[in-house]
Amino acid sequence: MPHSPINQQEINNTVWKACDTFRGTVDPSIYKDFILTMLFLKYISDMHQDKVDELSKQFGDNPAMIEAMMASQSFKIPTGSTFWDLYEHRHEAGNGSRIDQALHAIEEANGTKLKNVFQGISFNTDKLGEEKQKNDILRHLLEDFGKETLNLRPSRVGSLDVIGNAYEYLIKHFAAGSGKSAGEFYTPPEVSDLLSILLEPEEGDQICDPACGSGSLLMKCGKQVQKNYNGSKKYALFGQEAIGSTWSLAKMNMFLHGEDNHRIEWGDTIRNPKLQDGNGGLLHFDVVTANPPFSLDKWGHEDAGNDPFARFRRGIPPKTKGDYAFISHMIETLKPGSSSKQGGRMGVVVPHGVLFRASSEGKIRKQLIDENLLDTVIGLPEKLFFGTGIPAAILIFRKRKTDDKVLFIDASREFQSGKNQNLLTTDNIQKIVDTYQNRQTVDKYAYLATLEEIQENDYNLNIPRYVDTFEEEEEIDLMVVRSERLALQNELANLEAEMAGYLKELGYE
Amino acid sequence: MPKKAKAHASRQITLSELVTIQAGYPFRGSIQENPDGDVKAVQPRDISDLGELSADKLITTNLTGKRKADWLQQGDILFISKGIRHFACYVPEDMPETTLAPSLFLLRVKPEYQGQLNPEFLTWQINQAPVQRYFDNSAEGSRQLNIRKPILAAAPIAVPDIETQNTIARLYAASLRENALLHRLIHNRQQQLNAIANDLISHS
Numbered sequence: 171m172p173h174s175p176i177n178q179q180e181i182n183n184t185v186w187k188a189c190d191t192f193r194g195t196v197d198p199s200i201y202k203d204f205i206l207t208m209l210f211l212k213y214i215s216d217m218h219q220d221k222v223d224e225l226s227k228q229f230g231d232n233p234a235m236i237e238a239m240m241a242s243q244s245f246k247i248p249t250g251s252t253f254w255d256l257y258e259h260r261h262e263a264g265n266g267s268r269i270d271q272a273l274h275a276i277e278e279a280n281g282t283k284l285k286n287v288f289q290g291i292s293f294n295t296d297k298l299g300e301e302k303q304k305n306d307i308l309r310h311l312l313e314d315f316g317k318e319t320l321n322l323r324p325s326r327v328g329s330l331d332v333i334g335n336a337y338e339y340l341i342k343h344f345a346a347g348s349g350k351s352a353g354e355f356y357t358p359p360e361v362s363d364l365l366s367i368l369l370e371p372e373e374g375d376q377i378c379d380p381a382c383g384s385g386s387l388l389m390k391c392g393k394q395v396q397k398n399y400n401g402s403k404k405y406a407l408f409g410q411e412a413i414g415s416t417w418s419l420a421k422m423n424m425f426l427h428g429e430d431n432h433r434i435e436w437g438d439t440i441r442n443p444k445l446q447d448g449n450g451g452l453l454h455f456d457v458v459t460a461n462p463p464f465s466l467d468k469w470g471h472e473d474a475g476n477d478p479f480a481r482f483r484r485g486i487p488p489k490t491k492g493d494y495a496f497i498s499h500m501i502e503t504l505k506p507g508s509s510s511k512q513g514g515r516m517g518v519v520v521p522h523g524v525l526f527r528a529s530s531e532g533k534i535r536k537q538l539i540d541e542n543l544l545d546t547v548i549g550l551p552e553k554l555f556f557g558t559g560i561p562a563a564i565l566i567f568r569k570r571k572t573d574d575k576v577l578f579i580d581a582s583r584e585f586q587s588g589k590n591q592n593l594l595t596t597d598n599i600q601k602i603v604d605t606y607q608n609r610q611t612v613d614k615y616a617y618l619a620t621l622e623e624i625q626e627n628d629y630n631l632n633i634p635r636y637v638d639t640f641e642e643e644e645e646i647d648l649m650v651v652r653s654e655r656l657a658l659q660n661e662l663a664n665l666e667a668e669m670a671g672y673l674k675e676l677g678y679e
Numbered sequence: 680m681p682k683k684a685k686a687h688a689s690r691q692i693t694l695s696e697l698v699t700i701q702a703g704y705p706f707r708g709s710i711q712e713n714p715d716g717d718v719k720a721v722q723p724r725d726i727s728d729l730g731e732l733s734a735d736k737l738i739t740t741n742l743t744g745k746r747k748a749d750w751l752q753q754g755d756i757l758f759i760s761k762g763i764r765h766f767a768c769y770v771p772e773d774m775p776e777t778t779l780a781p782s783l784f785l786l787r788v789k790p791e792y793q794g795q796l797n798p799e800f801l802t803w804q805i806n807q808a809p810v811q812r813y814f815d816n817s818a819e820g821s822r823q824l825n826i827r828k829p830i831l832a833a834a835p836i837a838v839p840d841i842e843t844q845n846t847i848a849r850l851y852a853a854s855l856r857e858n859a860l861l862h863r864l865i866h867n868r869q870q871q872l873n874a875i876a877n878d879l880i881s882h883s
Binding site for chain 2: 669
């Protein structure tokens, strides 16, 4: 049967509508997992079915042959566990446990690939209400995803991006819809675009995000390599994420975007860094980037003093603000530079306090600058991030710098204002990138500061200290102001007389 | 002050007898700014609290509805029907390719009242306390107050003879100029003080 061409908007709408089934019953922070998991299941099921159909055409009379061929597919789905198997039984009781069983079976059948990915999600949960209501909700869900518009067969979709985009669309909507809590797993796309361009990931690079959330920043970096190296997929993505459901999301997101070469670990990066080499040391990367939680409270201060990886040797960040804990961790996972290789480079999104807070943070900052690791400070506009209005900054660090200066860019005043969120336009991003690459002072926008200048400022990196954006007021001539005043007063007196005339005409005098 | 104000012979009449009332152009959704668009649109934010139109800040957009748009003409009156302010605004000149947002009404003097009704005077009256009080009592909605068309249509208007209207309109126009002048005087004083502060710091 010929399939109609697929339309991204249509898919987004259909999936978003499927959310209606849950609205009012469960919180978005919970049902997002159901929706996103179902989208994943639907996608691999359709992919599976597509292949089966194709093989049936070839080897129609040889089911054993088909089965053998299917065993080599990237995702294996055991008999009875596809989306369509569940769909077929949707009118019977037990939808919840059937879906759970299917997910479990798929996890088992795919070895380490999907290990634990579905463990945090149970469709057979009381959160969906008592048995009958739960069954009804899940039947609706299966029916929404069973619609023809959501036919995600590769033969119809063509490229993977349609599903990946739908995934991103949903994550973004959940982030916008569920307010503060969701900010933790979504970096606005322009900011991850900007980071991925600034860091210039190259072919063969190992790229890591130690606070990867749903993995969008990592995938942007991957896309950057593909874009600049002729579609090359010669790179590897690494990540770690503390929240189990978000980690699952990142895993599914990777597969949906065709990023099979990844290693995303689940766990707390500061207390328990999982990305280690065979000898129990930290892995090192060419590119390290993250948008870690801003000023995280209870980040693991208690054990930082005897960190087995000595990540906090420049100082232990304050108990209630984890910003420098993430920065320190990231610095320690950068590859060293050499005369032939540029070495590790890193981009991190931070709240402004990181630039100027004193005491232990001040000491760490001084040390990082004295070691000549800090390369660039970029001030971003306010209201760019979900769930917080505060302006953020990007810090770029390099293991191997070309000079001993720090470039400051004040990009805080150039943006497109939106209703709740401000936006960086392509032009805004391009200007930041050009300025960064030229590494030169630009009047009222950027300043290349020497180490001495930073020392004179006590290692305070507050951007206005370096980039003077103060608009000189025109020289005011007191004599001109004075004569203008007299003219205005004269005009006012005339007007007063004119108005008195009107009042008289009207009989008020 | 007058012991007793001159009693102007005027008759009370409802607004809809004097003017036609048209809803604003039915843009779909919020009005999207498009620098390459063909038309301009007046929105409530373009109307000051005194009822002046700031024509220089109008956004450029495209017509998204099916209906043909009304272009603004000299003598038209715009009325903000939604939100906390229910002001009227006088259109002082023809504005081709300029229409109005759906949250505004377009009031146009009926042909039979041409020459007998000064629209600038009418604008002034709509913005004064008695008519405003009438709107306050009739506005509907909790967050977004709304004056429906029938409510606007029934607003009570006093119509004196045309000479009186003209004089009031001139007084109103003068009061707008006075307001602007006073603001310039305030700004002028601020400049003076800034200059003194700058002198102090640069000579210390």
